[in-house]
Structures are given as C-alpha cells and as structure tokens.
Amino acid sequence: MSAEAPDLTSADDIAALIDHTLLKPEATHKQIDALCAEARMYRFASVCVNPIFVERAAKDLNHSDVAVCTVVGFPLGANRTAIKEEETRIALDDGATEIDMVLNIGALIDEELDLVFDDIAAVAELCNAEGALCKVILETCLLNDEQKLQACALAVDAKAGFVKTSTGFSTGGATVEDIRLMSEAVSVAGVEVKASGGIRTLASLREMVEAGATRIGASSGVKIIGELTGGRDKGVATGE
Numbered sequence: 001m002s003a004e005a006p007d008l009t010s011a012d013d014i015a016a017l018i019d020h021t022l023l024k025p026e027a028t029h030k031q032i033d034a035l036c037a038e039a040r041m042y043r044f045a046s047v048c049v050n051p052i053f054v055e056r057a058a059k060d061l062n063h064s065d066v067a068v069c070t071v072v073g074f075p076l077g078a079n080r081t082a083i084k085e086e087e088t089r090i091a092l093d094d095g096a097t098e099i100d101m102v103l104n105i106g107a108l109i110d111e112e113l114d115l116v117f118d119d120i121a122a123v124a125e126l127c128n129a130e131g132a133l134c135k136v137i138l139e140t141c142l143l144n145d146e147q148k149l150q151a152c153a154l155a156v157d158a159k160a161g162f163v164k165t166s167t168g169f170s171t172g173g174a175t176v177e178d179i180r181l182m183s184e185a186v187s188v189a190g191v192e193v194k195a196s197g198g199i200r201t202l203a204s205l206r207e208m209v210e211a212g213a214t215r216i217g218a219s220s221g222v223k224i225i226g227e228l229t230g231g232r233d234k235g236v237a238t239g240e
Helices: 011-015 029-042 051-060 081-094 105-109 113-129 145-157 176-189 202-211 221-229
Strands: 018-022 046-049 067-072 098-102 133-137 162-164 192-196 215-218
Touching (some): 011 221, 018 192, 018 221, 029 046, 029 051, 029 221, 046 051, 051 081, 067 081, 067 133, 081 098, 098 113, 105 113, 113 145, 145 162, 162 176, 162 215, 176 192, 176 202, 202 215
Parallel strands (some): 018 046, 046 067, 067 098, 098 133, 133 162, 162 192
C-alpha cells in the first residue's frame, strides 16, 4: 500500500485512485476518446478499456501520466491460459501498462489450485517482465470467504501486484467486507486491493478506501469528483 494515505477530501487525491472505466460492449471510438480526454482533465490513475481500444487509448494518452489498463479473460475467466497469455502479449504490445485478468473461477471452486496459480502466474510473468501491473479479478460475488482467501494467496504467490473484487458483469460488485478481507490477506506481501463494481458515489468510494482499497474501478469517476467539488459534471464517455 502507499506509504501516505490519500486525502479523501482532495479531488486530486481521489482522482489518483480511480481507474476511469468503460467496458460496455457497445462502446465506440468516440466514447473512448472522450474517456481519455476526461482522464487527462481529472488526472485519473488510468483508463480501463476493452482490448480492441488499447492502441487508440495509448495514442490518446501519450505524454500524460494516465496509465492504459485493459482486461484479459474477461468477463468469465474461463479462457485457456494460452489464450490469456496471448491476450496479454497483444495488449502490452499495443501500449497497455496495466492488465486486469479474471482468474479461472470454476477451477478455484473445484479446488484445482495448481491450475489457478499457473493461470495467474503466466499473465503476471509477462506483465512483470515489461514493468506492467497485473491485477487479478476474483469475482468475489461467486466465492465464499475461504475461496477468496485462497485466491488472494495464489495471486501473491504468482507475483501479481493487485487483487480486485469484480468484473462488474456478474451478480454483485465490491463490498466493504470483501475489501477488508482481501486487504488483510495480502497487505503483508505488499500486494494492493482494487475495488470495482457498483461504486458510483463519493461515499461508496471513501468506504472502500477506508476498508483498504488503494485503487477504485468506476465508470462514474467524473460524477464522483463532481460531488466533491460541488460541480454537476457527468461523464461524457460513460453517461454516468
């Protein structure tokens, strides 16, 4: 985790926590350009876009401090490891510097832990070799607490940089209880926690950070900053 806690009354500090996200299947080039423009304006940590848009986002955000994040094995996590590896290689070549991968959820539930580890490690190794950040999506709404802890331990052992709650495409999103559980599980190893799924208000963001999240995935980043500054901004790209 960061040595210095963010100031949750500061628009700049809050913006620096947010992965400004647009993963809808109907996303257009125009919306991606707007997403990147908003990320530059508010100085969000990253934009998180589908793989087809990585190259475009990297060009849009050239000479900025905003990272380009994309997803791998998304949203089900059920691809073969070789496919996730190739997705990762292409994304890194296209300019991504952060990869949010979905672990093999069914294998975790079936207690095929070697398979889950190998799946994560294959992506994390590629990311680490390129100085990119690997975040592992657990899809916590489908897991019990024991499985969440197993997933966190496997992500740590596989040398991922983050564990992440949710895709936003399943039956539930981030909860304060899951953030606390995950944060306690990985903090000693220096791995961080990303909360995503259903975070649409400043109050919700603050709850997640206070519980231990150091990154927030949200399509409502502009609206959240607007709550803090008293503005009525609405994200052009996401419409939220």
